[in-house]
Amino acid sequence: MLAGRYTIIIVVFAFLLLPAPLAVENPPYESYCDGNGYAVNSTFQANLNLLTAALPVNASISPAGFATAGFGSAPDQANGLALCRGDTNASTCAACVAAAFQDAQQLCPLSKGATVYRDACVLRFASWPFLDFLQEGQWLVPELFPSIFKGPGSVNASDAWFSAAVTGIFRALVDHAMATSNATRKYFATGEMDFDPKLYGLAQCAPDLTLAQCRDCLRDLATILTTQYLSGRPPSISAFVVWCSLICSVSPVYDGRAMLQLAAPPVPPPSTTLTPPSSGRKRSAAVISAGVACSIALMLIISAICFLRFQRRINSTENNHPLKKIGRAQCTIFDLPTLQEATEHFSEKNKLGEGGFGTVYKGILSDGQEIAVKTLLGRTGDGLQQLHNEVLVLAELQHKNLVSGYMAPEYVMHGRVSPKIDVFSFGVLVLEIVTRRSNCSSDDHSTVNLLSDVWDHWSKGTMLQMLHPSLDEVAQSQALRCIHIGLLCVQSKPEDRPDISVVVFMLTRDSMGLQPPSQPAFFFGRESPSALGSDARSSYTYERSGFILGQGISVNEITLSELYPR
Known part of the structure; x- marks a missing residue:
């Protein structure tokens, strides 16, 4: 306890010794909110306040700015994690991290998770242990989803020369960053290329x-940028994830002299155009005229046949066009x-999500009714066909006899649309797959759906009864x-x-502790006295023998013991 007090005194004293932080007025490149909400004056907010006070100081006094x-x-x-750009001084680093908070x-008020990218630093905080991503067996490069930034305009150079230059500077930077692994500024490299x-x-x-x-x-990052984002020869291009960043620009992106001085790649030779040889012997005017006449006649015949076939196709498909189908779906047209x-x-603040064919926005009509509006990307027939299918499905969802087997309660009862309705649907699907039962039916006549069955067994400690008896202990642990x-x-x-990003971590990181669930939506039945409330502070982990819960008891082959953070 005494050591903890000394630590606080040292950190505060170090903060007082720092020079006054520079003003950071530029807005962030981008920010992401990916956590659940928290209440004002809650325990999480108190912990976040401690993190907000500590990270700017600790990053600024670290030789690596981390x-x-x-x-x-x-x-x-x-x-939390804070990483300052490798060439920043202590005051700039502290000011940048504080501005990121x-x-x-x-931008993410009362959110338990956020990522902020600024010019001189990156900040990440969350309520779940995202730093475990670096542990052995947890690091998965395909799970890195970078933020990409392209500057407006175009560089006056050929596509081939520009691509070779950007690829070359990225390759040199990556190699040099690896070579500085033992330096004070670990994994940091800057470069300047004598390009035009x-x-x-x-x-x-x-x-x-x-x-x-x-x-x-x-x-x-280099592969993504050079293979997907060099079209148009952008004057600046960069990619960021929490763990690394890569930048190329026609303007300086660092302070001071570059670590690397690079020569531009050779200018590729201009492409040559081959001139077709002369026809040689001239044909007589009569032969040419006859050939032209025959060609015209043949083209007229082919055109007539194609026109008749095309006209029949139009007549047969006119009523099946996606836009006309949408009109027949008995939907209101705006x-x-x-x-x-x-x-x-x-x-952008009304943006709900984005898919392969378009973007969905939240809207409010003049009468106060909330709606979801989808805009199509381009004019592809696939996009119209998908929109037609979605409209028909949504129209059928209004049927009074429809059982809502995957729909979230906020949509069923109030028509509210949010990214969390997809999480709800995914959860139902997971329960169906693991238990091999449909949510629309139940083996227990005292309940009416799968969610009620699962929660009833979960709260009674008899969850293994819903699993297939052929599963061994390892498979049972994974299923639980x-x-x-x-x-x-x-x-x-x-x-x-x-x-959904946290769900991915839960599914791929067996060592990640899970919080106790509360009663699910659409539960029909009596709450078991042994069920855990939503305010429980236990954390579940799973091992070969079953799963572990912080209570210190054993019920129906399920081992329970107290967990403490290290």
Whole structure:
């Protein structure tokens, strides 16, 4: 306890010794909110306040400009990471991280998870242990989803030369960042290429990464940028994830002199156009005229046949066009100005999600009714066909006899649309797969759906009875963890369900502790006295012998014991 007090005194004293932080006025590149909400003056907010005070100081006094910290215990633990650009000084680093926390409060208010990218730093905090991603067996490069930024305009150079230059500077930066693994500024490299115009580049990894992890992270970003984002020859292009970043621009992206001075690649030779040889012997005018006449006659015959076939096809498919099908689906048709007014001209703040064929926005009509508006990307027939299918399905969902087997309660009862309705549907699907039962039916005549069956067995401690008897202990443990995750996904309140990114971590990280679920939505039955309330502070982990819960008892072959954070 005394050592803890000394630590606080030292940190505060170090903060007082720092020079006054520079003003950070530029807005962040981008920010992401990916956590559930928390209440004002809650335990999580108190832990987040401690994190907000500690990370700017700890990152600024670190030689590598990097710091991680965690305060509190699950489910209210606040975990954070801050990484400053390798060429920043202590005051700029502290000011940037502090500004990033302010950005998170403004752009992600009362959210338990946020990521903020600024010019001089990156900040990440969450209520779940995202730092475990770096542990052996947990690092998966395909799970890195970078933020990509392209500057407006175009570089005046050929596509081939520009592509060779950007690829070359990225390759040199990645190699040099690996070579500085033992330096004070670990995994950091800057470069300047004598291109026309000059190119400036930067590569950086978080110091906690292994050499192989940093290499994989940077190479993945370089591959994505050079294969997908060089069209149009953008004057600046960059990719960011929490663990690494890669930048190339015609303007300086670092302070001071570059670590690398690179020569531009050779200019590729211009493409040559082959001139067809002359026809040689001239034909007589009579032969040419006859050939032209025959060709015209043949073209007229072919055109007539094609026209007749095309006309028949139009007549047979005119009534099956996706837009006409939509009109026959007995749906209300709105004009574009009405939809623009309802969505505030398709404002980004009303954006609900994005798919392969379009983007979905939340809208409010003049009478107060909430709607979802989908805009199509391009004019592909596939997009229209998909829209037609969605409209027909949504129209049928209004049928009074329809059982809502995967629909979240907030949509069924109030028509509210949010990303958490997909999490609910996923949870139902997981429970169906693991138990091999449909949500529309139940083996127990005292209950009416699968969610009620699962919760009834879960609260009584008889969950193994719903699993197939052929499963061994390892398979039972995996199945129980999946059921646990499924129950977390089908909670009644959307804010109690995990984000899909957290669900992925739960499914792929067996060592990640899980919070106890509360009664799911659409539960019909009596609550068991032994069921855990939503305010329980226990954390589940799963082992070969079953699953472990913080109570210290054993019920129906399920081992339970107390867990403490390390």
